[in-house]
Amino acid sequence: MIENSDQEILALIRDNNSRRQGFNILVQKYQKKIYWNIRRMVVNHDDADDLCQEVFIKVFRYLENYRADSSLYTWIYRISINETLTFLKQKQKRFFFSLTDYEHQLANTLQADPWFSGNEIQLRLQKAILLLPEKQRLVFNMKYFDEEMTFEKLSEVLETSVGALKASYHHAVKKIEKELTGV
C-alpha cells in the first residue's frame, strides 16, 4: 500500500468533497504511533483509547487552523502530548489525598493488567519507567521505543533544546539502571 504524503492528505482534507476520506487516511497513517505514545504514558488501554479518540477529534476540528509551520506529524504529536499530560495531571489531582501516588499505583497494577504481556524483565523496566518524572518519562519513551525518533525531531515536538533532551534522556537511563539493579 502506497502511503500518502502529508501534503496529499491535507489537500484531500481541504477539499470538502474528500474531507472525510482524507481524514480517514490521516488517522490510518498516524493512529498507531499516537496510540503507542499515549499508551506508554498512561499504561491503561481504555485511557489510551479515550485519549487517542480525543486527539483525532481535536485534529479534525482544528485542522483548518494548521499553518504548516511544523510537519503534520509533529503537530499531531504535540496535541497528543498535551492531551496526555493534561490527563495525567487530572489523575494526579485525584490521587492528591491518597497514600500512594498515581505512578506507583499504575506500577503496582501493571502485572494484573490483562493487556500487558511482558516478561519479568519487561515488567521491571516498565515499573522503573513509571517511576520517572513526567518529562523524563516522556523523553525516554519517545526516544527508546521509537527507532525513528531522533533528538532533533524530539526537540521539534517538545519545543525543547536538543541538549536538554539529551540530559533528560541520560538521567532517565541512569535512574532506570539504578531501579533495575537496586544499587
Next chain:
Amino acid sequence: MKTQKSHSHKPGSLNTDDPQLKENPFQVPDQYFEKFIDTLDLQQNKGRKVHFLPAVRQKVKRYSVAAVLIGLVSVGTILFFMMNKPETGQYSDKLGRIQDTPKRSQVKQPVDTSQKAGVLSVARQTIIPEVKTPAKQNVTNDNSIETLTNEGITDDDIIEYLIDEGFDVIDLSYQP
C-alpha cells in the same frame, strides 16, 4: 543496516540495545486499530468516556463544599459554647458584667413598701442628675430629656440601684 555499538554492556546496567527490552509488552484488543476509525464520533464531538467536570462547575462545587464546611464549623462552635456555658457568672450587674455570686438585688427580697417613700426622695435626687448629665450632651431637645429621665425608671429600679450602690435602705428610711 544498524551498526552495533562498540562499547560493551556493563553487567546490571540497562542494555539499551537489548531487543527483548525494546519489544512492546502491551497488547490491544483484536482488530482495535482496524475498528478505531469507526469509533470516532466526529459529528457529535464526542470525546473520551471519562469526562471531567468543566472548570467552572468544578470551582462552584469546590466553593460550595468549602462554604458548607465553614457553616458547619461555625454552628458547631456556637453550639459548643452554648452547651458549655459556665454555671458561675450567671448573674450580671446593671452594666452586664458577669458576677459569680448574685447581688443582694438579684436575690428576690420582699421590699418593705413603708420604706419606699423615704428612699425615693433620695434616689430621685441621686439618679436623675446622673442620667441627665450625659443626656444633655447628646440631646438638645429638653422635652426628650424629660422623657428619657422619667420613662422606664420605676421605683423598684431606683431602689435596686441604691442597694447596688451600697446605700442602706433601712438607714435611708429612718425618720427621727
